[in-house]
Amino acid sequence: MMGSGESRGGARPDFAVNLASRYARGTRWRTMFMLSTLLAIFFLCALIVTIVDDAFGYVVMVDEVDQDSLVMDGMRLETMEAPALRTVIAENLSPRRYRALEREKPFSERAQSDLHAVVLTEIVKPQVVATYTLFESLFDRNRIIQENLEANPDGTIIFRSWVTMHFLTDSLTAIPLSTGVMTAIKGTLLTIMITVLFSFPTGIAAAIWLEEYATDNRLNRFIQVNIYNLAGVPSIIYGMLGLAIFVRGMEPITSGSAFGVTSAGEMANGRTVLSAGLTLAILILPVIIINAQEAIRAVPGSLRQSSLAVGATKWQTIWHHVLPASSDRILTGAVLAISRAIGETAPLVVVGASTFLTQDPSSVFAKFTTLPIQIYQWTSRPQSEFRHIAAAAIVVLLALMLSLNAFAIITRNKLRKQKRFG
Amino acid sequence: MNILTRRAKVSSPLEVAVDSGESSYALEAKDLSVYYGDFEAVKKLSMGFERKKVTALIGPSGCGKSTALRAFNRMNELISGVKTSGEVLFHGVNIYDTDVDAVQVRRWIGMVFQKPNPFSKSIYENIAWGARINGYKGDFDELVENSLRQVALWDEVKDKLRESAYALSGGQQQRLCIARAVALKPEILLMDEPTSALDPISTAKIEDLLDDLKKRYTIVIVTHNMQQAGRVSDKTGFMLLGDLVEYADTKELFFNPRDERTENYISGRFG
Numbered sequence: 283m284m285g286s287g288e289s290r291g292g293a294r295p296d297f298a299v300n301l302a303s304r305y306a307r308g309t310r311w312r313t314m315f316m317l318s319t320l321l322a323i324f325f326l327c328a329l330i331v332t333i334v335d336d337a338f339g340y341v342v343m344v345d346e347v348d349q350d351s352l353v354m355d356g357m358r359l360e361t362m363e364a365p366a367l368r369t370v371i372a373e374n375l376s377p378r379r380y381r382a383l384e385r386e387k388p389f390s391e392r393a394q395s396d397l398h399a400v401v402l403t404e405i406v407k408p409q410v411v412a413t414y415t416l417f418e419s420l421f422d423r424n425r426i427i428q429e430n431l432e433a434n435p436d437g438t439i440i441f442r443s444w445v446t447m448h449f450l451t452d453s454l455t456a457i458p459l460s461t462g463v464m465t466a467i468k469g470t471l472l473t474i475m476i477t478v479l480f481s482f483p484t485g486i487a488a489a490i491w492l493e494e495y496a497t498d499n500r501l502n503r504f505i506q507v508n509i510y511n512l513a514g515v516p517s518i519i520y521g522m523l524g525l526a527i528f529v530r531g532m533e534p535i536t537s538g539s540a541f542g543v544t545s546a547g548e549m550a551n552g553r554t555v556l557s558a559g560l561t562l563a564i565l566i567l568p569v570i571i572i573n574a575q576e577a578i579r580a581v582p583g584s585l586r587q588s589s590l591a592v593g594a595t596k597w598q599t600i601w602h603h604v605l606p607a608s609s610d611r612i613l614t615g616a617v618l619a620i621s622r623a624i625g626e627t628a629p630l631v632v633v634g635a636s637t638f639l640t641q642d643p644s645s646v647f648a649k650f651t652t653l654p655i656q657i658y659q660w661t662s663r664p665q666s667e668f669r670h671i672a673a674a675a676i677v678v679l680l681a682l683m684l685s686l687n688a689f690a691i692i693t694r695n696k697l698r699k700q701k702r703f704g
Numbered sequence: 705m706n707i708l709t710r711r712a713k714v715s716s717p718l719e720v721a722v723d724s725g726e727s728s729y730a731l732e733a734k735d736l737s738v739y740y741g742d743f744e745a746v747k748k749l750s751m752g753f754e755r756k757k758v759t760a761l762i763g764p765s766g767c768g769k770s771t772a773l774r775a776f777n778r779m780n781e782l783i784s785g786v787k788t789s790g791e792v793l794f795h796g797v798n799i800y801d802t803d804v805d806a807v808q809v810r811r812w813i814g815m816v817f818q819k820p821n822p823f824s825k826s827i828y829e830n831i832a833w834g835a836r837i838n839g840y841k842g843d844f845d846e847l848v849e850n851s852l853r854q855v856a857l858w859d860e861v862k863d864k865l866r867e868s869a870y871a872l873s874g875g876q877q878q879r880l881c882i883a884r885a886v887a888l889k890p891e892i893l894l895m896d897e898p899t900s901a902l903d904p905i906s907t908a909k910i911e912d913l914l915d916d917l918k919k920r921y922t923i924v925i926v927t928h929n930m931q932q933a934g935r936v937s938d939k940t941g942f943m944l945l946g947d948l949v950e951y952a953d954t955k956e957l958f959f960n961p962r963d964e965r966t967e968n969y970i971s972g973r974f975g
Binding site: 497498582583585586588590591593594595598603606607 | 777779782784807808810811814815817819821822823824833834837838881884885888
């Protein structure tokens with residue numbers, strides 16, 4: 283007798299009771315996904331903490347010439363007027379150095395702040411004898427003071443932010459205390475400008491050709507495969523390519539001598555902003571092409587058909603429908619590529635970034651250095667001050683990158699809105 | 705005189721003197737075959753479409769009716785690997801002749817697709833754009849109003865012409881697509897299952913439209929729905945596996961089919 287209660291309550295042998303284990307498996311996976319995300323966030327935080335840790339903190343300064351010995355008429359350096367400062371300079375500077383500075387700009391024409399700076403850098407010459415990280419400064423203050431009372435009785439301990447206004451606006455110098463990164467910022471911006479101007483139009487045009495015009499034959503498939511391969515080629519190899527083609531092969535053009543604009547005395551020999559920008563451009567070209575191709579491929583065929591069905595030509599279809607519909611995706615891909623280019627160091631080293639440059643690049647035919655190059659150089663110096671200015675430069679680089687990305691995202695969102703309301 | 709070349713100077717094919725030998729059909733396929741690679745999707749199709757009539761093509765999925773329709777304005781060329789042989793005559797010109805320009809063909813032979821696919825532009829621009837790129841010289845406001853009235857959409861959208869076409873319902877979008885096609889003043893409208901993505905009410909509206917539209921245009925409609933073919937068409941062709949099995953007046957075909965396969969299909973025995 284098969285009661286209905288029995289069939290409902292009894293086990294059904296052909297279906298296992300497994301809902302609990304199915305849920306358990308899902309929970310395990312979910313935990314793993316969450317942990318992966320947390321791990322990524324942890325490393326990101328660690329990165330930021332390390333940089334911030336190095337960018338701020340106590341420094342111990344010792345003046346080569348005691349500032350108290352320069353007191354005149356009871357006035358300290360900070361309160362002195364211009365004439366008094368001129369006297370201090372005249373009395374304490376060697377005649378040769380005095381004449382050299384006078385030639386740069388006569389002392390009689392210099393303002394008080396300028397004169398004060400000259401006194402500090404040329405006469406007082408403050409030296410950093412010890413630096414501390416932010417964490418040490420915050421939590422180990424007493425030890426720092428104790429240590430320096432013994433080791434540097436003349437030293438003053440001050441809390442210093444290595445990212446200062448001067449650091450942002452001044453040109454590079456050899457002295458970590460007074461150096462700025464403007465030379466490198468300008469170098470980076472000029473280089474990236476060249477990269478964008480060259481790689482955007484070329485990359486998008488190539489993507490349009492490959493997606494919309496190229497027939498599916500052996501040659502085009504070969505080209506396509508190789509573009510994918512090129513996207514994976516290590517960047518230093520692009521550096522070699524840039525060295526061979528732009529620096530050596532096209533030297534008259536990249537050095538500017540073909541246009542008669544090389545400044546005498548500062549021969550860059552093709553190791554210019556232009557060469558660097560073009561090298562980075564060919565480095566990210568495959569990535570831009572692939573991204574743009576994917577963006578164009580994502581445009582539904584029905585959109586193309588509807589345009590062609592009203593008697594539009596192929597080009598009208600691409601220009602009026604395909605490109606507007608894919609512009610936001612194209613832009614997203616291109617921005618990611620540009621972000622990569624901004625951070626590239628290796629190819630620029632090969633192309634010949636200047637190791638030490640005190641003059642801001644004045645044109646695309648000038649010698650160059652970029653932020654990553656500068657960071658790389660500073661981190662390889664043994665003195666601890668350089669570690670701190672490297673951290674400060676990293677802060678600047680990250681800020682630059684984030685603001686470029688933000689600009690791109692805003693532009694993309696605008697394009698998206700346009701797309702929706704047409 | 706060839707009206708479909710790249711340098712054709714006529715603004716309407718009707719300006720061309722109809723020579724004595726021209727057929728009475730608006731469009732005529734002769735031995736038209738379409739291949740996807742080696743597969744022959746349409747086999748030596750020969751049929752004529754009478755002026756200002758609605759002709760329906762019916763048949764089960766994969767019978768080649770949509771492929772045949774796309775061959776009538778060279779839309780198949782957009783799919784790679786498609787080969788076409790035979791002739792499609794429009795005003796005595798084979799649209800597959802080497803000196804015929806596909807863009808010119810599509811300008812005179814309009815098309816409406818299965819899924820509504822308006823441009824991502826305003827309602828106004830959806831209609832004006834096609835006319836503009838084809839060098840329309842008249843008043844655009846008038847053209848837009850006229851076209852929208854022809855598809856009975858004017859009253860519904862006249863206050864929001866500048867809004868995105870995507871804000872319309874599916875049925876309205878499809879009528880907009882028909883308006884977009886008629887704005888070019890084509891001679892022939894090809895419709896590829898225009899109501900299969902729509903609800904019954906929107907479908908009824910479009911079916912009603914066809915009666916008005918056929919006063920001006922020759923219409924070829926592909927449909928899955930036999931009742932629809934029965935309601936809207938003057939002539940019906942039944943296709944099976946790439947062959948045109950039977951082609952006759954719609955009433956004749958539905959009530960008195962000559963071929964056994966047609967009878968089986970319309971009585972619902974397969975399909």
